[in-house]
Amino acid sequence: MSDINPREARDLGMSRTISRRDFFDGVAMTVGVATLGSLTGCSGDGPPGGAGAVQPGVRGDTAAALSVPHALRDDRFWQHAGAPEPTGETYDLVVVGGGVSGVSAAHEWLRRDPAARVLILDNHDELSEEPQLGSVSVWTPEGRELLDRLDIAVREPDGRHYPALGMYDSVLCDRETYPVERLVCFTPEIEAEQWVGRLPIADRARRDLLALYRDPVDWFPGLSRERKQERLAGLTYSAFLLDVCGTHPDVERFCRTMPNADWAYDARAFGAIDAWGRADGWEFPGFRGLHLDRDKPSRFNSPTVQKEWGEPRVHCLPQRGRTLVRTMLARMIPGFTGSRDHEPADRRLLDLPANPVRFRLSSPVVSVRHDGPPDTASSVTVGYFDGHAVRTVGAGSVIMACWHTVIPHLVPELPDDQRRALREAVKQPLLQATVRLRDGEAWRRVGVHRTRWTGAYWCLSELDGRADPAGPVTARLVATPCRSELGPAEGAVAGRHALLRTPYDHLEYTVRDQLTRLLGPGGFDPATDIEAITIDRWGHAQAPEYCRPWHAFYPDGPFPADLARRPFGRIAIAGSDAIPAASADAAITAACRAVTELST
Template sequence: MTDPHEINPRKALELGMDRPISRRDFFDGVITATGIAAACSLPGADREDAPPTLPEDLELSPDMSYPPSRTGLRGDTAETLSVPHALRDHRFWPYAGAPEPTGEHYDLVVVGAGISGLSAAHRWLERDPAARILILDNHDDIGGHALRNEFRPAAGKGPLVAYGGSRSMERPSAWTPEGKDLLAKLGIHPERLAESSGRGLYASLGMHDSVFCDRETFPEERLVVLTPGRSAPRWIAELPVAERARRDLLMLYGDPPDWFPGLSAEEKQARLARLTYSGFLGDVCGVHPDVLAFVRTMPSDEWGYGSDAFGAIDAWAGADEHRYAGFQGLGLDRSKPSRYNSPTVIKEWDAGEPRVCRFPEGNQAIVRMMAARMIPGFATNADARGVTTASFDYGVLDRPGNRVRVRLSSPVVSAANDGLPGTATGATVGYFDGERVRTVRASGVIMACWNSMIPYLIDDLPPAQHAALRRAVKVPLLYATVQLRDWRAWRRMGIRRARFTGARWCVAELDDPADTGGYRCPRRPEEPITAHLVATPVTPGVSPADGSIAGRYALIETPYEHLEYGIRDQLTRLLGPGGFDAARDIEAITVNRWGHGYAPEYATPWDLDFYPDGRPPAAVARRTHGRIAIANSDSVPAARADAAVTAAYRAVDELQIGPARPSLGPLLA
């Protein structure tokens, strides 16, 4: 059988892969800075960490000092992962040399410049305006997963601003108190963002959600448009599935029976809590395999894994006219969640509209607003209306004399209390500057980084905490942002979003209309626009944690050219009948690779040994260790921006107030 991801050379030319565009990674994901390359071309270095060979025809960004404009693979690149991987594989310290003190001393050192790390610094400075703070990060931009991508179309058009990771504020009315506090202090009003968006734009143009039944799943490819209000029998009739599968789908979306007759509501929910959605459909409902193939990617965009790992009880909670059918006959009360639902589902159950609020650049706007308030000269505008169109000077982030300094491309390699954890009054943090290990001292340290890395950085953690931190396995993700010449083909096809049933990229969609301040999103199909594609590399058939580990290895080994080929191929298959020509219409591509993406929250059926009635591992993992506190959304865990903020507030309180725990909101209860 032919590998569906294999590149066909002739087709690659037809798709325009021989044409220079402004965002192509010529390094297949292995470009590294000189210092990092030197450090990781050590004996035993794996393929990803090998030193690069720079091609003669390398296209450089017009402004290499401004990270959002940089070309190529972004996010968790080889440069950002090389030192963490060397630490993980125990091949860093034998070659690193003795750490050299910088002589710097701070009130607080924060490890990680994402939402949680910047929130911790912002909160600390609010309590202690005279404090000196250093923030260290292994990436080349602030924001962590909240990454901004920029494009500059031809013909004098203004820049297109897009998100490359953390996309939006989900259900802001249900945010934690800490998250709402930060938004209020930054002057962010979610309801105003919702009012300024063009949520009805695509619908007014006759463009809707769709499902693309692809050749990776079915013998015949077919696009099915899910027009709102269109009855299930009508769109089910268009699916290229076996006749028995069609009957099964009609039953599931129509009048399914009570699959658990004689059981109480609590017993039915407990039964669902022991099943995945695919397990429910296959083992309980006995549906045709084509039904399982059709639903496989339904949860992928939101949760990072497919229906074979997504809990049936959460599928019941998310059921609507087009998703997660089959539960109507159970007679369960939908006015309230089940105690078996995942924490975010419970937290957002009664949240009102708007469901999603966002800046054009996603949640990096929040990060930039915090940084601008703490670092003089970083931005020309730090308010919600002006942050998107402001100018930013990255050269001031690590300026001597600033009370708050941000040191990028500086992976932390060690953190230790200055003395026994119980009596220490400070800590020392080591980081790699591209040539050697440097150390700084601090009165307190907040680890706002990937929690699974912390055991490699702190040597004397208690065994139980060490083990709990190692369980914080993030879900890998790929976010691609594609600059298009126009979006006429999308309108001709009558779609704004498509879910693929089995191809590499599970979702392709036009950018959500989002205006703010002086920024105006494209509103006419003949205008340039950005489209977003999402891929979820989690290996199917196992738990989300095991699938994430296996999927991450496969993702890191995937060359960039394969990713670009898939983007061009899938967009052509989806939009070709509408006149789309990848070679002509794709003007730029950025792939944001998040090998360590979502923080997966606890959910059934995988965590029934402690959820919902036991003590979660994160409660042990996030314990303060002397003068070192732990933040990041991993410590909640939940893949929401407000979770990252709440974790930061907790860590600050633990270092400034003491071990007494404040109220941490519903996610940490």
């Protein structure tokens, strides 16, 4: 935290003992605030405001969760692993990966064969959590059927709740982007001329931006609808604004983070055709003059934009992906409740020998091989590392529900073309900070419930759910480390490397700093109002959905995912990468398909 001024850290409450939790790819990390002069390091899960520093504790085995896969990738693991040791265990199905897709595969397998014995192996030391669930209203049939079987109800947020309290959507033109920092609220009565006039941008940029909202021209005159869409498909939204519309650079900087929260990268990587598909209200201006009817999507729109076309995006699950995982496990494992209140006892139930379904944590898989030629073998041997040695179990079938980029290192028998296709699934990194606040009165006084930032580290800050500002509330912040100027794939890799080097104290500082900049005028004091901070860092968060202009083969194919997910003997491949789409229902659909492939 050498770049953080000790006095600023003290003013922002960095020295206060609160509950601090930091997770990387679902693994609990050691959390601490570095000593700054007289500041005492604080971390852990102690009660808010407790006396004394809480000692840091690591609940996740980070070496097993991250180092083993990296060692496999770098050809270092087998140099020191020693010979595999058989456990003598055999299962009808072994699932590699304990996220939504892996547990869905086990659940579906057991539904079809209630007498089956199933083992789920996962490299984390606790149950994984998915960063995104998407809109349940447009889920795949397999996803909706699973929710029905589990009796998981969706809730429909009341879009009138916060506006009725005088709290609105907003954008903060931050000091990272412009010389002057200014908040603009999108109240129902405000006109574009009013809020554009308040932006701290150049005069020409105001004229250009207002023209995009009010009276954009036909940028491609004389072209047919199909040709216009094809032109958009060859551009990013940033290139559309700068090169086609010829706007002032301040306009592109204002619009740059519009796609971040949904796509994990900004307008420099987000396709113009999808920006047209998502244009609504204050988002993605500039397309109206093209006179493209919105009766249906373009064939160039990404699968998610096509799936959600014309549907209100209002349904969501009561919690994130952990709800699905825990609920499914509670149906399959006797005595397991899935409740966080019973977590220590529940964890002991996950891997009992008598259970028909066993979930083995801290067990990164290192090898999956058929017992004989893949086209005739009737069983598979699966090796995993238990922290001391490689253990093996036997399986009638295996479903790989892990990241696709890992699979070539685990299944060396795969054909070369399939291995290459699997390696193309480069996921986007993503962070989410969950901040428990004493109350939400500062949000109410400022008049916001959701704020997009134009260039700060956290691109979105919002109140979760339908909170009463008078009482305790939870705020959510989202950050997208992708280096979007490099494109989605290369930008994801660069962003992930940067994320690995980012210490927790820097993340906490930016959370406190941005909330103070936003809510300070409403009386917010980070030193007393923040009661807990949990930061979830997913280095491999969102599946690389096919989209223009980055995938020239889309939409006509052939698609790498079709080759990557091809069954191989008694091994089938699931995970959201197999669709590919960054949503829980995609993971569920891939799991059901993998079960079907092994059952026929």
